[in-house]
Amino acid sequence: MARFAAGDRVRVHKQFPPTPPSHIRTPYYIRGLSGTVERVCGAFRNPEELAFGRPGTPEVPLYRVRFRQKDVWPDYEGNEADKIEIEIFEFWLDAEGDEA
Amino acid sequence: MSGDHHHHHHDHDHDHDHLHPYDPEHHHPHRADQDDTMTYYRLMEEAVRELMIEKGLVTPDDIRAEVEAMDARVPANGAKVVARAWTDPEFKTRLIETPKEAIAEVGHDIGPMRLVVLENTPEVHNVVVCTLCSCYPRWILGIPPDWYKSRSYRSRVVREPRTVLREFGTEIADNREVRVHDSTADMRYFVLPMRPAGTEGMSEAELAALVHRDAMIGVTEVSA
Numbered sequence: 001m002a003r004f005a006a007g008d009r010v011r012v013h014k015q016f017p018p019t020p021p022s023h024i025r026t027p028y029y030i031r032g033l034s035g036t037v038e039r040v041c042g043a044f045r046n047p048e049e050l051a052f053g054r055p056g057t058p059e060v061p062l063y064r065v066r067f068r069q070k071d072v073w074p075d076y077e078g079n080e081a082d083k084i085e086i087e088i089f090e091f092w093l094d095a096e097g098d099e100a
Numbered sequence: 101m102s103g104d105h106h107h108h109h110h111d112h113d114h115d116h117d118h119l120h121p122y123d124p125e126h127h128h129p130h131r132a133d134q135d136d137t138m139t140y141y142r143l144m145e146e147a148v149r150e151l152m153i154e155k156g157l158v159t160p161d162d163i164r165a166e167v168e169a170m171d172a173r174v175p176a177n178g179a180k181v182v183a184r185a186w187t188d189p190e191f192k193t194r195l196i197e198t199p200k201e202a203i204a205e206v207g208h209d210i211g212p213m214r215l216v217v218l219e220n221t222p223e224v225h226n227v228v229v230c231t232l233c234s235c236y237p238r239w240i241l242g243i244p245p246d247w248y249k250s251r252s253y254r255s256r257v258v259r260e261p262r263t264v265l266r267e268f269g270t271e272i273a274d275n276r277e278v279r280v281h282d283s284t285a286d287m288r289y290f291v292l293p294m295r296p297a298g299t300e301g302m303s304e305a306e307l308a309a310l311v312h313r314d315a316m317i318g319v320t321e322v323s324a
Contacts, residue, residue: 087285
């Protein structure tokens with residue numbers, strides 16, 4: 001079951017670089033940042049396993065997480081309210097304030 | 101088959117690392133013919149296809165039918181969806197809540213695609229990108245434009261969306277939020293543009309004719 005719900009504050013793991021070889025769907029630019037869960041998308045097979053021909057099961061909850069552009073790019077030019085939304089798998093997320 | 105996934109975009113051996121703002125007069129340089137080059141992936145595709153036919157897993161007719169189905173997916177399909185949403189508020193609600201079922205009402209099957217419909221409003225303008233590769237709602241809009249796959253668009257629109265939109269001729273008011281959607285995993289995104297002023301008397305078909313591909317990606321708006 002999904003650990004987070006819409007509205008929850010989460011922080012993306014900060015892992016650079018991942019242990020190679022790897023295939024990951026969490027873009028570099030968003031790692032280590034905090035955002036708000038916009039929705040739970042459902043559960044999907046893990047692409048980090050699928051990429052190597054493994055089954056990718058059990059399925060992993062996937063979230064759309066909303067970030068403030070000003071938090072992502074310190075020099076961001078534009079409205080304070082501008083946002084970016086990204087799909088992030090649960091194992092990349094911690095509850096904000098809860099991260100190790 | 102899922103033609104919109106991450107591992108087989110091998111048509112990138114030409115230079116499209118630059119943006120082409122929307123310009124109907126602009127002539128893109130022709131891509132060089134590639135029918136004299138047997139590349140690794142082309143050879144692999146032919147070998148696998150012939151083996152599958154030989155083993156009776158698929159027929160040449162199955163392959164032709166699938167290619168025709170892919171070719172039938174064009175931006176006009178999305179434009180019909182937009183025009184219906186503009187003229188039927190209940191349809192619009194269904195489109196946002198259950199996109200697959202709503203799009204089926206307009207006569208299009210989006211297959212296994214998990215679609216998120218992003219409604220533009222006077223407060224929010226949405227724009228879609230896939231920074232990791234070139235994920236695109238192919239089941240409703242067909243193949244993505246070259247610029248969508250370019251490194252330039254993918255890297256810049258997340259970081260300076262207002263500047264990139266301006267290059268497409270789209271000026272978003274300072275007090276309107278710009279929301280960028282990075283299509284990094286299993287969902288695909290479709291922008292429902294705002295209905296332009298002055299179209300009150302238009303039929304659904306007339307409205308659909310106003311809606312172009314780039315507006316459903318979110319780099320342009322629809323004008324009457």
